[in-house]
Each structure stands twice: as C-alpha cells, then as structure tokens.
Amino acid sequence: MTGVTEAARCSEHRELGRGGDAELPLTDLFSDGVAPGIDANDEFVPGPDAADDAKCGQALGDGADAWCAQPPPWVSLDWKDMVNAFGAERIRRISLSTNESGAATDPSAERSATYVEIELAAGDPKRAARYLQAAFVSCADAVPATVHGVPAVVGSVPSNPTANPSGEAPAVALLTPQRVAWVVLDGRAWTDPERERALKAIASHLRAG
Numbered sequence: 001m002t003g004v005t006e007a008a009r010c011s012e013h014r015e016l017g018r019g020g021d022a023e024l025p026l027t028d029l030f031s032d033g034v035a036p037g038i039d040a041n042d043e044f045v046p047g048p049d050a051a052d053d054a055k056c057g058q059a060l061g062d063g064a065d066a067w068c069a070q071p072p073p074w075v076s077l078d079w080k081d082m083v084n085a086f087g088a089e090r091i092r093r094i095s096l097s098t099n100e101s102g103a104a105t106d107p108s109a110e111r112s113a114t115y116v117e118i119e120l121a122a123g124d125p126k127r128a129a130r131y132l133q134a135a136f137v138s139c140a141d142a143v144p145a146t147v148h149g150v151p152a153v154v155g156s157v158p159s160n161p162t163a164n165p166s167g168e169a170p171a172v173a174l175l176t177p178q179r180v181a182w183v184v185l186d187g188r189a190w191t192d193p194e195r196e197r198a199l200k201a202i203a204s205h206l207r208a209g
Helices: 079-085 126-141 191-207
Strands: 011-015 037-046 088-099 110-118 144-146 149-158 168-175 179-187
Touching: 011 079, 037 079, 079 088, 110 126, 110 191, 126 149, 126 168, 126 179, 144 191, 149 191, 168 191, 179 191
Parallel strands: none
Antiparallel strands: 011 037, 037 088, 088 110, 110 179, 144 149, 149 168, 168 179
C-alpha cells in the first residue's frame, strides 16, 4: 500500500482582522478624521518546510522580463509561494478604502490604497529589491526617486476609469535594506497633498523599522 505524501508546508497565512480593533502599521494615509474601511489585512510567513529548497524553492526572474498583465509584483506565483521566492521573513498586505462624499454608491469619490511590505531575509539572498525595482521600471514605467528619504521608484498602473478618468493610479516601490514595499493609490485621482501625505506615512514607517 502506497502512503500519502504530506503536502509541503512552505508558508503560513494569517488573517489579521478587519474590524475597528485591527492593528495596522499605517494609520495616517488619508485625510484627518477619515476612518477608512479595511478590505484586506493579512500576512504570509515561512512555514515549517520553508528551508527545504527541494520542496519549497521558488525563483524570481530578473524583473525586466516580468509579465506585466498581472498586478504588482508581476510574479506568476500565488502569494503563499512568494514568501520563498522573495526570501521573505514576512509579507504583509493591507488594502484600505474610503469614500468621503457620504454617498456610498458614488465610485468617483472613492479612494483606495493597496500596500504590501516584505521583510527580507538578512542580506536579501533572493535579490528581491533588485527584482522589484526592475519590475516597476518594466511594468509601471517607473523612474528612480527618493520618497521622503527612502530610495524608491515611482510609476503608475492601470486604474478603474469609472473612478479615475485618467485610467492610471500612482504606484510606488520603496526600497530599504531590511524591507521593500509598494503601494498603489487608486480610486479617484489623489491630489498632490493627499498623495504626499500617504507616501510620507509609508516612508516614516519603513525608516522606523
């Protein structure tokens, strides 16, 4: 009788809550007094088999050949497999949205922020920062920048034209030695002060980590 091979436990997924008591690393993305809704709040961490490359090994491309028809980070992998591909100690995902018009059915007034943060293994052995920078250049037409003291690449990705007639949403990848992150600021067009407020909050969080 042939035994059943147990599936490799390469990563673990944890939901972190969407209620009012959920803890978020970013609390100052929107205007003063705006309480955004939490659409996603979770994390992926290495599982018990993560160190076994035969079971869990995943490789990143160089970013320049990323398949740009996907959303960021343009990796043809499930999130649970990205932990190993990026050499991540943790992947944190947050999606927030708000409608400041008071009309819940008015998409032209909605703003959203999708934020992903990757805590890198020491020395970034999978060269995740290099991949992310190259992928943003290839798929978001990003250019190098410094965002509130943090090295970054700044570009844009397709947006919902119903909410944003320009059809583009700002997309920024921020790159530090310990953590890399990206954010997409979608929905109706963010004003310059709104965009800078969100990016300042993210950069301050990354610098403090």
